Amino acid sequence: MIVSYAELAGTLERALAALGLEPDRAPRCAQLIADSTRDGVPSHGLNLFPRVASMIRRGAIDPRARAIRVAGRGALERWDGRRGVGALNAFDAMQAAIAGARASGIACVALGNTNHWMRGGSYGWQAADAGAIALCWTNTLPNLPPWGAASPRIGNNPLVVAVPRARGHVVLDMAMSQFSYGALASYRARGERLPVAGGFDRDGRLTDDPAAIEASRRPLPIGFWKGSGLAIVLDIIAAALAGGRATHEIGADPEQETGLSQVFIAIDPASLEGAAIDGVADAVVASVQARYPGERTLAARRQHLQQGIEVDDEAWTIARRCASA
Amino acid sequence: MIVSYAELAGTLERALAALGLEPDRAPRCAQLIADSTRDGVPSHGLNLFPRVASMIRRGAIDPRARAIRVAGRGALERWDGRRGVGALNAFDAMQAAIAGARASGIACVALGNTNHWMRGGSYGWQAADAGAIALCWTNTLPNLPPWGAASPRIGNNPLVVAVPRARGHVVLDMAMSQFSYGALASYRARGERLPVAGGFDRDGRLTDDPAAIEASRRPLPIGFWKGSGLAIVLDIIAAALAGGRATHEIGADPEQETGLSQVFIAIDPASLEGAAIDGVADAVVASVQARYPGERTLAARRQHLQQGIEVDDEAWTIARRCASA
CATH class of the missing domain: 3.30.1370.60 (Malate/L-lactate/L-sulpholactate dehydrogenase, NADPH binding domain)
Structure with a gap:
């Protein structure tokens, strides 16, 4: 699903307001989440929204504090x-x-x-x-x-x-960490090896196999x-x-x-x-x-503002449902 | 050659004074160089002294500024x-x-x-x-x-x-850098491979061979x-x-x-x-x-204060010669 920046930010604003963010706060929060998504970092933008929503609902995050x-x-x-x-x-x-x-x-x-x-x-x-x-x-x-x-x-x-x-x-x-768990999952889903060793396998050997690192839970710190x-x-x-x-x-x-x-x-x-x-x-x-x-961020920003933003279906569905609640 | 901390610092102080550092400055500079050597980092302590001396003599460093x-x-x-x-x-x-x-x-x-x-x-x-x-x-x-x-x-x-x-x-x-050129030289001199890849060889392949990285001049940045x-x-x-x-x-x-x-x-x-x-x-x-x-620094400090400091012969000779000039 491809959406415009305005649609993404607007939906998030309504969703955050529905979750209890006050009217002077929901737009800023929506903007921060939409900007990260627009800038090519959906893992820390829209794709984190479901967790934020769930933590607000459970009381772990106070939306008005x-x-x-x-x-x-x-x-x-x-x-x-x-x-x-x-x-x-x-x-x-x-x-x-x-x-x-x-x-x-x-x-x-x-x-x-x-x-x-x-x-x-x-x-x-x-x-x-x-x-x-x-x-x-x-x-x-x-x-x-x-x-x-x-x-x-x-x-x-x-x-x-x-x-x-x-x-x-x-x-x-x-x-x-050299690679986040999100990055490891992306490489695995594409059937690719990591470009460099990203962690240890279960036997304690350095590996560029993302699945082996997900299994061992031993990603590498940058620079060891x-x-x-x-x-x-x-x-x-x-x-x-x-x-x-x-x-x-x-x-x-x-x-x-x-x-x-x-x-x-x-x-x-x-x-x-x-x-x-x-x-x-x-x-x-x-x-x-x-x-x-920062160079890649600006390139992603330009591209997404021109061509729209491909959003994760599940996160987008949750945000829209929340916005229309 | 093994010297005590006091001998190292005293010699450096006389050497730095002879190079033109003023009486209120030579002791502090000697202490900084001696401390680094005592703390297990001679590459950035005594072993750099010859370069400092040479740069002072050539006018690249002003010892009184x-x-x-x-x-x-x-x-x-x-x-x-x-x-x-x-x-x-x-x-x-x-x-x-x-x-x-x-x-x-x-x-x-x-x-x-x-x-x-x-x-x-x-x-x-x-x-x-x-x-x-x-x-x-x-x-x-x-x-x-x-x-x-x-x-x-x-x-x-x-x-x-x-x-x-x-x-x-x-x-x-x-x-x-993951390894300094000094570290690469030490591994090579001991006939050891690096514990992890430290750079590229001349063919652009990642390698743990220190000599290959010295030859290519392509050490790795930490975390790539x-x-x-x-x-x-x-x-x-x-x-x-x-x-x-x-x-x-x-x-x-x-x-x-x-x-x-x-x-x-x-x-x-x-x-x-x-x-x-x-x-x-x-x-x-x-x-x-x-x-x-910092843990290893303190361990080296304790050891060197108890047992004396093994100094690089060439750097120590230059410092002593300078001190008695």
């Missing part, structure tokens, strides 16, 4: 997400970090007690659209074995780093010991600054994945006279002569 | 490293970031026009010793092919993330496309905020590697009442049941 500032000094703040809608909490936290960066050059909001932020890249694009540099990350439920262990005890803790650029922002959005270490240290920082949960305190069931901790750092390059970030970014992108982070 | 603040707003500052000693510039920049974080919760110093910072982890340990969380990174000369290209057009841009912890700081110090993207975006941020050079503007000869750009972000967790970082870090480290970042 708004994140509030609970502590802080200067440019560092701690917010309580009050188990509200993860994407809206993250958006609000990044807006506050951007405002703080305008005042102080750099600012940080640590957000605890929140829910899945859906596509992390959204908050990088948000900052870059506002002219800010951003670093943000979230912890997750334990879904990745640390290097040297066989069972999932760390999160894949996505890290987002964003730079504003007039000709197309540079936005890196990377989980600490390196990504494992980065996931660990980002988890500690998020939980400590947010006063929230670390990965080991989060349940292993995705439907119960709540109480996450996140960090949003924004830097305002305009604070520094002569910080010619646009020229620097253009020159680096040109020098690399290879794909830069 | 001190980094100065040239712009800023609030908690964001830009410093000019004035082509001074890279390790001292980095130390001073991190000290300023820590002081800024004490005042504002979070602070950032972007340092341009500087030189190789030697072991990046030093500045993570420095921050953690002061009770601060730190994120810092540097760009480098082009030494790594971006994903999708065969020639080195990005830097391996080490990223350091540090968390203070009474029972041993958690400090990640990771370059964006992911580490490649992270190196690119960190380079842009460092060069733009520092008003300095990006990787593509830095010469490919290590002896000419100067004019680097670096970012130092410090966060003071004590700014937030109840930020129980020690307990959070202890619990995460315990939960992982695998090695945490």
Whole structure:
């Protein structure tokens, strides 16, 4: 099924309103979900909507809760997400970090007690659209074995780093696993091997067979010991600054994945006279002569705005049913 | 040759003084180099000393220059490293970031026009010793092919993330290459294969043969496309905020590697009442049941303080000759 962006966003807005999001909040949440889908990341857009709906219905997500500032000094703040809608909490936290960066050059909001932020890249694009540099990350439920262990005890803790650029922002959005379970399933469904080793099989051998990794539950951290270490240290920082949960305190069931901790750092390059970030970014992108982070996002966005967005039938049916309830 | 920490640091101090570092600066620089060697990273400690000495003698490093603040707003500052000693510039920049974080919760110093910072982890340990969380990174000369290209057009841009912890700081110090050229040479000299694929051979096939990667000059970024993207975006941020050079503007000869750009972000967790970082870090480290970042550093430190430090003969000879000049 192919739908237009307007149809997707409109349907999601009605669905979210029906789920209890207030009139000033449903449009923003719908936009975040529709944008991720439009940008070629349906796994963290529309396809997550059914889980959000189910978690709202079960009370795991409070559709009316708004994140509030609970502590802080200067440019560092701690917010309580009050188990509200993860994407809206993250958006609000990044807006506050951007405002703080305008005042102080750099600012940080640590957000605890929140829910899945859906596509992390959204908050990088948000900052870059506002002219800010951003670093943000979230912890997750334990879904990745640390290097040297066989069972999932760390999160894949996505890290987002964003730079504003007039000709197309540079936005890196990377989980600490080499391939997500969603990606493994896609390769398997297409009958393909992974382009590089993505995990261990049940016998502890590195493999590029997606089904073998799904069976062992041993996907690889990026860079082996390196990504494992980065996931660990980002988890500690998020939980400590947010006063929230670390990965080991989060349940292993995705439907119960709540109480996450996140960090949003924004830097305002305009604070520094002569910080010619646009020229620097253009020159680096040109020098690399290879794909830069964010390039594929913009290509997908253009294509989907012109040709419509192919949506997952099941998720779309659930969203439409919810919208007309 | 095995030397004590005191002998190593003392010799380096005399050598650096002989090279022109001022009396209030040589001890700190000697300590940074000796600490890295003591901590099991001689490649970025004593073994880099001959290059530093040679660059000072050729005028590429100014041993008396001190980094100065040239712009800023609030908690964001830009410093000019004035082509001074890279390790001292980095130390001073991190000290300023820590002081800024004490005042504002979070602070950032972007340092341009500087030189190789030697072991990046030093500045993570420095921050953690002061009770601060730190994120810092540097760009480098082009030494790594971006994903999708065969020639080195990005830097391996080490990223350091540090968390203070009474029972041993958690400090990640990771370059964006899976293996450094130094590591490749060590594996080759021992006649070993790499534990995982570390690059491409001349025919473009992934290989765990260190000599084949040295020959092709195609080491792998960590996480393939992911580490490649992270190196690119960190380079842009460092060069733009520092008003300095990006990787593509830095010469490919290590002896000419100067004019680097670096970012130092410090966060003071004590700014937030109840930020129980020690307990959070202890619990995460315990939960992982695998090695945490910094663990091996502390083990090497203990061993070397007890048993002395095995030093590279050539580097040690150069340092001693320099010290007695």
